[in-house]
Amino acid sequence: MKSRPHNDQESIGNSAIESGSNVHGESQVSACDELAMKEAGEKLALSFEGGEIIYLTGCLGAGKTTLTAGILRGLGHPGAVKSPTYTLVEPYDLERFQVYHFDLYRLGDPEELEYIGIREYTDHNAICILEWPERGLGFIPSPDLVIRIEMAAVGRSLIMQAKTPKGTRMVSR
Numbered sequence: 016m017k018s019r020p021h022n023d024q025e026s027i028g029n030s031a032i033e034s035g036s037n038v039h040g041e042s043q044v045s046a047c048d049e050l051a052m053k054e055a056g057e058k059l060a061l062s063f064e065g066g067e068i069i070y071l072t073g074c075l076g077a078g079k080t081t082l083t084a085g086i087l088r089g090l091g092h093p094g095a096v097k098s099p100t101y102t103l104v105e106p107y108d109l110e111r112f113q114v115y116h117f118d119l120y121r122l123g124d125p126e127e128l129e130y131i132g133i134r135e136y137t138d139h140n141a142i143c144i145l146e147w148p149e150r151g152l153g154f155i156p157s158p159d160l161v162i163r164i165e166m167a168a169v170g171r172s173l174i175m176q177a178k179t180p181k182g183t184r185m186v187s188r
């Protein structure tokens with residue numbers, strides 16, 4: 016079991032995901048196309064220590080799943096990454112880390128997260144990458160890093176906001 020006690024704050028209330036408070040650092044990266052998006056994910060993967068909680072925000076089609084695929088490839092997942100839109104979560108048991116990729120887009124009521132046993136996923140120092148975290152607020156752990164993906168004139172912009180010292184280490188590498 017790739018676990019380690021973690022004393023980060025347990026859950027986020029209804030505070031805005033990107034509120035000005037609790038910002039430890041911010042950085043911006045451009046990704047001109049899908050390949051660059053995957054490379055940005057692979058680069059980010061180099062800075063994982065274990066147990067990171069990453070929120071990915073941005074509209075449908077922004078590139079959240081593409082970025083996740085890059086992160087997973089960087090963490091050693093060689094295969095395809097399917098969007099867990101209907102299953103809510105897809106597990107990846109990788110060499111160094113346990114990773115859970117969530118997509119909460121279709122979540123009706125955030126209480127459903129209790130039924131799928133969200134704590135089982137988030138309490139064991141696994142890396143959790145969450146698309147549409149705003150739909151699960153109050154039931155998901157607070158993030159180390161929030162990555163907002165915006166449409167740019169060419170490709171996308173990634174605005175990375177660190178929320179914890181761990182997140183800061185990720186954006187400052």
Ligand SMILES: Nc1ncnc2c1ncn2[C@@H]1O[C@H](COP(=O)(O)OP(=O)(O)O)[C@@H](O)[C@H]1O
Nearest residue numbers: 046048049052075076077078079080081170171
């Ligand atoms: N940086 C980028 N520039 C241009 N297109 C991109 C970029 N990243 C991803 N895409 C494309 O955007 C589309 C939607 O990506 P996806 O990752 O499924 O979005 P999301 O998960 O945010 O809904 C895909 O066709 C993908 O190839």
Ligand SMILES: [Mg+2]
Nearest residue numbers: 079080098146
């Ligand atoms: Mg997606």
